Amino acid sequence: MTVQELRDKYLAFFEEKGHKRHPSGSLVPYDVTGRLDESLLFNGAGMIQFKPYFRGTVKPDHPKLMNCQKCLRTGDIDEVGDDSHLTFFEMLGNFSFGAYFKQEAIDYSWEFMTDPKWLGLDPSKLAFTVFEEDDEAFELGR
Secondary structure, three states, rough: OHHHHHHHHHHHHHOOOEEEEOOOOHHHHHHHOOEOOOOOOOOOOOOOHHHHHHOOOOOOOOEEEEEEEEEOOOOHHOOOOOOOOOEHHHHHEEOOOOOOOOOHHHHHHHHOOOOOOOOOHHHHHHOOOOOOOOOHHHOOOO
């Protein structure tokens, strides 16, 4: 599977789940209101442009969004050029602003990864991590 095929499948999956596609923001970290996020040098995550939504200072026009955000990180710049360190990448993201929470997010991830219509990965070969203080997500996991 090519990168483009993976990107297209991810975006199509979340469109089927009622998410609205949001365009990638600039590598310069502007939020959805057009305000420069001066706490960052570059856009390093898919959610950066949505900070006003997460903070509740701006209401999104749709409760479920997804994107393929161009990102740049330099925390490991001395390692760039080997087989596992990159500076530029695209981060696929799905976001809920009150439409669903952990259970649905876990279910969506599981379906996307294991359903033959999408990635069709063998569940017995998958492993997961959970933030150590998130007992709820640990219990919801498969």
